[in-house]
Amino acid sequence: MGRTKSGGGGSSNSSLSPSSGETNALSTTSAAETRLKELLKELYHLIHEVQEERARGEHNLTNISKTHERMQQEQRITPYYKNKLRGLYNTAMQDAEAEAELLRRSLDKIGEIKAIRDNRKHDSERPKPIMRRGVLMTMLQQNAVTLPLWVSKPGEKPPPLCGAVAADSNYIAKQSDKVAARVRSSDGEENWILAEVTVFSQATNKYDVDDIDAEEGKERHTLSKRRVMPLPIWKANPETDPEALFPKGQLVLALYPQTTCFYRALIHEPPKKPQDDYSVLFEDTSYPDGYSPPLMVAQRYVIICKEDKKK
Incomplete structure (x- = not known):
């Protein structure tokens, strides 16, 4: 860490004391480290709660399956079985919602942890290293894959x-x-x-x-x-929130594969499953119809294009 430059006639002790800026930086770093430890501990407990909630839910699902088996064996549906299944299914829905809420809270903690770590890297006084092309492309791909999936209530x-x-x-x-x-x-x-x-x-x-x-x-x-x-901070789930995806034929800006530039493109096919990417057609005059063959681009790197479609 750099020291402030002492004046010509000042006391030598002043040059050895941390400046106010250095003190503030140390205080900020210490607070970030403390908060990071707290978040990691909270995440650890949340993950255990998710596992416990899932175990309870699986036990209830087993009871539902066994009840259906007994009904098939007896070949009749009695009021007893109707009431029992109604209660079991209501409990199963409550269990699923409780697990989903714990997962949402876990994702929020992970987001906070990532933000603190990113800020800590950004605040480093060391020069920003020049990243090799292959490493950069791998990092961008990982960022797209790990983008959180929005889970609607x-x-x-x-x-x-x-x-x-x-x-x-x-x-x-x-x-x-x-x-x-x-x-x-x-x-x-x-x-x-x-x-x-x-x-x-x-x-x-x-x-x-x-x-x-x-x-x-x-x-x-x-x-x-x-x-x-x-850029998007959540992936949209095509199975539950299809309206949060660009439709087929929509003009967008998309990150061209293996580059760091966005170009105009048309949506060829939107994602069908949460882990799927968009299939897009980039504008390209080297092709007879003016568009490239379909290329895959992650949700993370597809954004609205406010310009008019090319004529």
Whole structure:
């Protein structure tokens, strides 16, 4: 950790004392470490509660199965069996909801843990290392795979930034969040790139973002809010929330495979299962119909395109 430079006639002890900035940084780091330990402990207990709740639910499901077997053996449905099954199924639904709530809380804890770790990496005073291409592509793929799946409660609608659901107009991306940023290159061409937020200024209504794939020292951009689009923070479940996915034929911006740039594309097929990706057709003039063959892109890297469809 660097020391403040002492003045010509000052006491030598002043140069050995931590500056106020260093003290604040140490205090912040200590608080983050404490909070991280608390969250890990809470997550540990939640996981055990999930296991216990699942065991209770499985016991009840076994009772349901045995009751159905007895009914088949007796070949009749008596009021006793009707009442018993009604009670067992009600209990099964309550067990499932209790387990789902514990899983939601666990996902929230995991999100908090990840945010603290990301901020700790971001606040490091060491120079940002230049990541090898293969490592970067693997990291982006892992980020897409580990994106949390939104699990709706009965009657609940998917929130903003779940799949295709847009962010609120007043939403501000947080430090270290990944975003799509529209930047201008040295030759004047504009492109949508994958970037990471460093800070947002309320005074200027502008973001400072780092190009995730640029050489060190050349990656920082200051952009107005309209030139920055947050990426989804939850995957939408096609089986329960299909309305939170882009439909077939929708114009989008999608991250071209093995690159860090977003390009215009049409949705060829939306995901059918929670773990599925979009199938998209990128605009490409080298093909007779103006579109590439279908390519797979994760929900994490497919966002709304506000421009008109090409003519």
